[in-house]
Amino acid sequence: MNLQKTETGKFIIKLDATAFARSVCFRKFWLSTIDGYRPALWPIDIEFGNSFHIFSKELEISNGDLIKSIIPAQKYFQETPMLSKGLSKSFLNVEYLTEVCTKYFNEVYHNDPFVTFRYEGKAFVEMNFAIPIETTELAEYVLCGTIDRIGTVGKQGPLAFLDYKSTGKYAKSATEYFARYLFNTQIITYAFALTHIVNHFPDHPLAILKAYIPCAFIQGIFIPSGSTIEFKRSNMIQPTLTQLDMWREELYKLIHKIDAALKEIKNLDGYYVPAEGLFSGACIQGFTPCEYHGSCCAPDPRASEWILKNNFLSTSYNPLRFNDKNKT
Numbered sequence: 438m439n440l441q442k443t444e445t446g447k448f449i450i451k452l453d454a455t456a457f458a459r460s461v462c463f464r465k466f467w468l469s470t471i472d473g474y475r476p477a478l479w480p481i482d483i484e485f486g487n488s489f490h491i492f493s494k495e496l497e498i499s500n501g502d503l504i505k506s507i508i509p510a511q512k513y514f515q516e517t518p519m520l521s522k523g524l525s526k527s528f529l530n531v532e533y534l535t536e537v538c539t540k541y542f543n544e545v546y547h548n549d550p551f552v553t554f555r556y557e558g559k560a561f562v563e564m565n566f567a568i569p570i571e572t573t574e575l576a577e578y579v580l581c582g583t584i585d586r587i588g589t590v591g592k593q594g595p596l597a598f599l600d601y602k603s604t605g606k607y608a609k610s611a612t613e614y615f616a617r618y619l620f621n622t623q624i625i626t627y628a629f630a631l632t633h634i635v636n637h638f639p640d641h642p643l644a645i646l647k648a649y650i651p652c653a654f655i656q657g658i659f660i661p662s663g664s665t666i667e668f669k670r671s672n673m674i675q676p677t678l679t680q681l682d683m684w685r686e687e688l689y690k691l692i693h694k695i696d697a698a699l700k701e702i703k704n705l706d707g708y709y710v711p712a713e714g715l716f717s718g719a720c721i722q723g724f725t726p727c728e729y730h731g732s733c734c735a736p737d738p739r740a741s742e743w744i745l746k747n748n749f750l751s752t753s754y755n756p757l758r759f760n761d762k763n764k765t
């Protein structure tokens with residue numbers, strides 16, 4: 438285990454939408470979130486998206502200073518070690534990043550109906566949240582995440598949030614692409630977090646915005662290889678109360694499962710985390726194997742552990758350190 442502890446010696450378990458998605462197999466969840474095993478490098482398309490996020494954040498903070506916003510994005514992309522997956526992604530270079538950012542500035546930024554919320558001069562972009570949600574005998578559970586942009590549609594609209602997604606798909610398939618976010622772990626996690634903040638923290642700046650359930654928008658950045666860069670935005674996505682209730686129920690089921698596993702470790706001096714993916718089919722999704730597939734295929738636990746230790750970094754899982762993913 439690679440977990441931080443509170444002053445009273447309880448484990449701090451940070452849960453976010455990525456951790457929830459991994460809970461489709463408890464071993465996958467455990468290896469990433471509790472043991473903190475993660476790849477040493479991230480693929481180039483992920484880092485390209487991260488660079489665009491840096492640009493869009495700076496653009497809001499600087500009130501539309503294009504040059505000031507592009508420079509940190511270029512610097513991040515040029516200086517971050519990453520995995521280049523062969524020639525099919527070779528178009529993702531710094532010149533292309535500059536082109537995407539400039540095109541976004543010209544085509545979207547100036548005509549954007551989404552108004553970023555500002556409080557005392559601070560733009561609500563890349564907003565981290567860390568909400569304590571449960572305390573047990575062994576652990577403190579904290580719901581974490583980073584929301585790209587928070588604001589309203591028009592100046593008077595209700596609370597909403599926007600998430601940037603870059604994809605190699607063509608913009609003509611945007612409707613199909615956006616459909617996956619209608620019923621989505623990340624969207625509902627953020628909707629829950631914002632609802633919670635607005636309802637439980639009356640002094641929080643966001644509490645002045647009206648919110649039944651906050652709605653979401655996906656800002657698609659369509660960058661298919663060798664084709665035109667296009668930007669499209671989804672229609673409003675609003676989770677229902679029933680969906681939020683179902684999500685909350687699953688959250689507490691997961692917390693109980695983690696707590697039971699922590700007790701097993703304490704009592705049994707060693708705990709074999711069930712490889713549920715072998716049953717649920719999570720080991721191979723589509724044609725893509727789970728990142729821990731090599732370790733799980735090993736003939737015995739010692740070999741499995743050796744593969745993990747030699748192929749992954751192990752650091753305390755911290756979903757709030759988005760730009761530090763490559764640092765130990």
Ligand code: SF4
Pocket residue numbers: 462463464465712713714715719720721727728729730731733
């Ligand atoms: S390879 Fe399968 S069993 Fe192993 S962690 Fe991944 S999903 Fe779970």
